[in-house]
Amino acid sequence: MKQKILALCGGVGGAKLAYGLSQLTTPEEIVFLVNTGDDFIHLDLHISPDLDTVMYTLAGVNDPKKGWGVKEETWNALGSLKKYGLDTWFQLGDKDLATHIRRTQLLKEGLKLSEVTRNLSSQLGLKHNILPMSESPVQTMIQTDQGKLSFQEYFVKHKCDPKIEKIEFLGSEVAEVPTSLEELIKDDKFTGIIICPSNPYLSVDPILSINKIRTFLLETNIPILAVSPIIDNDSIKGPTAKIMDEMKVEPSVNAIAAHYSELINILVIDQKDKDNQANIGSIDYLVDSIYMKNNEDKVSLAKVCLEELRKLA
Numbered sequence: 001m002k003q004k005i006l007a008l009c010g011g012v013g014g015a016k017l018a019y020g021l022s023q024l025t026t027p028e029e030i031v032f033l034v035n036t037g038d039d040f041i042h043l044d045l046h047i048s049p050d051l052d053t054v055m056y057t058l059a060g061v062n063d064p065k066k067g068w069g070v071k072e073e074t075w076n077a078l079g080s081l082k083k084y085g086l087d088t089w090f091q092l093g094d095k096d097l098a099t100h101i102r103r104t105q106l107l108k109e110g111l112k113l114s115e116v117t118r119n120l121s122s123q124l125g126l127k128h129n130i131l132p133m134s135e136s137p138v139q140t141m142i143q144t145d146q147g148k149l150s151f152q153e154y155f156v157k158h159k160c161d162p163k164i165e166k167i168e169f170l171g172s173e174v175a176e177v178p179t180s181l182e183e184l185i186k187d188d189k190f191t192g193i194i195i196c197p198s199n200p201y202l203s204v205d206p207i208l209s210i211n212k213i214r215t216f217l218l219e220t221n222i223p224i225l226a227v228s229p230i231i232d233n234d235s236i237k238g239p240t241a242k243i244m245d246e247m248k249v250e251p252s253v254n255a256i257a258a259h260y261s262e263l264i265n266i267l268v269i270d271q272k273d274k275d276n277q278a279n280i281g282s283i284d285y286l287v288d289s290i291y292m293k294n295n296e297d298k299v300s301l302a303k304v305c306l307e308e309l310r311k312l313a
């Protein structure tokens with residue numbers, strides 16, 4: 001039987017596995033469902049950081065060092081904006097800026113975010129289906145010891161420094177799930193689900209905060225696999241471990257298993273954690289090398305995930 005996978009992804013870590021998956025599947029065999037809780041309006045432009053990170057990574061034009069933005073970027077527009085006295089804490093490169101200008105233009109013309117994403121990704125030569133988790137805004141808001149901050153204020157402006165007290169997803173109760181996703185769910189088309197190694201609290205939970213998506217994951221009989229964003233009690237990249245500390249959760253693969261315990265059948269963990277598998281619900285563990293330092297690693301991990309889902313189906 002042919003596979004049809006739904007892959008839930010945030011930014012950098014999620015995009016790496018998404019790249020591997022895209023190399024092993026046809027566009028009909030996978031849907032990348034991407035967090036848009038980080039989206040915001042900046043300089044009158046609609047910025048969708050995670051959609052862009054996934055899109056750029058799949059197209060091979062991403063900046064591998066930063067993990068976000070476009071490679072071989074120039075920063076002339078940002079320099080000029082600075083001269084005009086505008087706020088430049090959020091760095092927009094010249095090539096990246098074109099994406100935000102075009103997205104904003106197409107949204108103003110009345111296209112839905114999924115249609116805009118399809119338009120932009122096909123201009124980048126992509127055939128794979130990248131979908132926003134919602135057509136309507138769902139905003140990740142973070143209550144911290146320094147007040148309530150939007151995701152980008154917390155992540156970029158304050159460099160994840162404030163202590164997190166609570167995370168909310170504004171608009172999730174009225175989120176408009178893309179019609180094409182609703183149809184695939186209704187028609188029982190998916191054979192497996194992958195939760196990519198993105199930050200569970202800031203990148204995956206916004207997707208799961210949408211009732212139709214969470215209910216689908218809770219009620220479906222198809223296998224659900226997650227890849228741990230934690231190796232050896234630390235984040236692979238980004239603030240996952242710091243946030244877990246602040247939430248009084250020990251950063252470990254067991255905490256990740258517990259976080260997803262209602263949803264997943266299997267958690268893929270790193271060799272370094274092979275002796276740390278606690279018995280949590282009915283979750284199994286699969287041990288592999290999950291640190292993706294190059295494209296070969298991304299494809300190799302993707303292969304393990306797809307094969308496991310095939311076995312479990």
Ligand code: FO1
Pocket residue numbers: 010011012038047048049050052053068069089090091092096152155156
């Ligand atoms: N992340 C930063 O840490 N600093 C930035 O100045 C920055 C700019 C930026 C511009 C466009 C874009 O698509 C992403 C950008 N990011 C930046 C990443 C962004 O904050 C993402 O939301 C995170 O990587 C989380 O996935």
